[in-house]
Amino acid sequence: MQLTLWTYEGPPHVGAMRVATSMNDVHLVLHAPQGDTYADLLFTMIDRRSARPPVSYTTFQARDLGGDTANLVTSAIREAVDRFQPKALLVGESCTAELIQDQCGALARGMGLTLPVIPLELPAYSKKENWGAAETFYHLVRGLLADRVPAPGAAREPRPAGRRPRANLLGPTALGFRCRDDVEEIARLLARMGIEVNVVAPLGASPDDIRRLPEADFNIDLYPEVSRTTAAWLERAFAMPRTHVVPMGVGATRDFIREVATLAGVDAAPVLAAEKAGDRAQHASASRAPWYAQSVDSTYLTGKRVFIFGDATHAIAAARIASEEMGFTVVGLGTYSREFARDVREAAQRYGLEALITDDYLDVERAVAEAAPELVLGTQMERHIAKRLGVACAVISAPIHVQDVPARYSPAFGFEGANGLFDAWVHPLVMGLEEHLLQMFRDDFEFHDGAAASHLPRSGGQRAPEGNVAVLERPVESPAAAGDPVWTPDGEKELGKIPFFVRGKARRNTERFARERGLAQISVETLYDAKAHFSR
């Protein structure tokens, strides 16, 4: 048993629902008890979808268990096919149905249906939502393309002269982070390079579109958590090359342009030249973020401590942006995507960190408190952690909430995505001059730690109550041992003047400094001696 307060990912059948709901003419029949329909509201409320997810539930009850639950499956399938007339049918089980072993896939296949039926294995007691989405997408693609796979070793037909190169955009789904607008942004970028989008899938694709996937020259593995399995299979089966760079951030977008240009056999230079990073002339480039980061107003962003947690793709990309494009210091990097743990560990090493690989919300909260960041970039869970600890926060990854699906065009990928991220990450911070004033006049009754940044509403920038600040400052598990240095009242008072978010670190460093020197007391002077010592 694993104890959980909040969960980053739902069960794998919710991943299957994300794929089905993203598509047209696909229906999913889920063998599931009453209550599992709760997942519908994720799509209709968070994503504000105007149609119900294309999912039918068998809704078995305790009284059915001794009898014929298999019959419920076949009747639900028959009814769903008659009513919704899908062009492909997915059949899966939620956690409880897995235990009663009705073999839904075999039942469905035995019904003599004329449409493609794709049975799903969704092991609920070992796997999670993103895995479920990736597997569902893979089995759907594989199932629908089964008769089109060329003989092993067959060479791929070269692109006919005169036909533009074509790419598939793989991985965007319902309930993903900014997928709707990322697809638009990347399609525009490809169009500028003379590359056509063949199929976007799963988002907006039908089974007929899936059948056309091999007509593209290469695949863009846009959201590897969902699409890597499929893109890798298409590479093996159809010799379709795939991208490895995710275009989030200016640097990554430029790398992506180069990679795509190579795969498509086009010249990257015109687009890269037009998007001169840091072009000072207004309107000269769609890529404004680099100049915004270089302009002197951004000086105060230098070395801001940032903690990053999310799915692997967004967390790795955010760390690169934070470090190279914002001038922040990455003090924590982690993911709940265990399938991609290796990638995140490698990335963390670049920042001299050990990656946090966990799906335990309390572990993340502890790590954030320990790292004492000034900004948390995370999921909607980290929004709550940051709120609790009184730290600024921006969301960069699923799981998302309703406010992470904005009405405006707001991609996270491409040049416009990078512009948006600059705004979204800077906005929650206390602005430059205000921060200086805060430090200079710390005792001002309206300008204290508890006061929110003046451009933010009270509720958003509220500092944590004292009880929680104490968590940040003093690890509970280390009570003062006998012989430990004691703070003098003056020392303690001076410590209180140090900004809230680094106070815990200052306390720990100073105590260590004093202990190493065998000091009995920590005075104002000890504090500044320690400060000088650790600033070397």
Added chain:
Amino acid sequence: MNDLAAAASRLPPVVLRERGQREVFCGLTGIVWLHRKLQDAFFLVVGSRTCAHLIQSAAGVMIFAEPRFATAILTDRDLAGLADAGDELERHCVRLLERRPNISTLFLVGSCPSEVIKLDLGKAAERLNAKLLPNVRVVAYSGSGIETTFTQGEDNALRAMVPLMPASTEKQLLVVGCVADIVEDQLRRAFEALGVGPVHFFPARRATDLPAVGPGTQLLLAQPFNGETVRALVARGATLLEAPYPFGAEGTTAWLQAAADAWEIPASHFQAVTQPLAERARTAMAHARTRLAGKRVFFMPDSQLEIPLARFLHRELGMSLLEVGTPYLDRQMVSAELELMPPDVTLSEGQHVERQLERVRASRPDLTVCGLGLANPLEAEGLATKWSIELVFTPIHGYDQAGDLAGIFARPLERRERLGL
């Protein structure tokens, strides 16, 4: 005519019984309000990742404070019998309680997977009690979807506490069902003014403050979904006062009347106390009434509150009832309500959501009361909706909430009028 036949003749003529896909929550959802009401209780669901995901999704937003609930997620190891469920539970419970020393009641909540693999949480609770009592009492109940619908989770939780209640022969009023703290205070004041007492609420604000029960106990129900709890209390000697539920001025008056009658309060005094309050409630409802009177409402099954609320909308706000769906019909719990329903109402029990939606589309109601999964899709079809979960998470009982309750139904219509789209 015997009693049974008399009762049958009063029943509304049409009860549609349906079987199919149900668009309702399971009983685990009750934890969302129970863990706020019972300030010294912790709810540990023994289930799957789906259970954890359900509770956090149903709550809509995560609760800022660390919640007093969690899920012990079963893994392959547990299913394969590699880990002893009792040991695992004990380990987690001890760790949880160390973090939360103010918890005095720990609920072990069964789920679909724990029921299907026949995990005996009752036995696990016994074992934990031997270790943890008297500091913490462990109580087991099931909130599984294969056995419970949405609000039945509260019924099961309360039912599990009935055997722990002390015995008493004292004449007392026991109000059964979770109500908001502010409602509890208002109702207490009303009973005090009437001269009815002593009054106890079940559940109280602390799980350890268990009211007594016995032959002198008169039960007045604040919620229509606690049937099993009521029957268990009756088995311990309590008497059920039949009344409609305290929604709206009429419902609240009739509800208080049942208690006043049992305490033989003079009619003149009852009038003197309740009339000004009822008048105030009618004043508060007047605005919503102008908007709702003559409009047609359709209830999808959800919280079991459908029948009392339909009665309220029909009789006090002048709405006509197209169909009143309820997950299950517990006649004992709603007998007084059914008597007040219009004879031509269509009741439906259970659900086949696709067929029911066909009826919604065919009748095009002015307002459809439904769950969150259906609301936006129906709005997109041009139908005004009220999501029913708000009715469970908002104080709606009693005279002083009557205006708010009416407003909940009027707001979707008002919003449509305001938006110039």
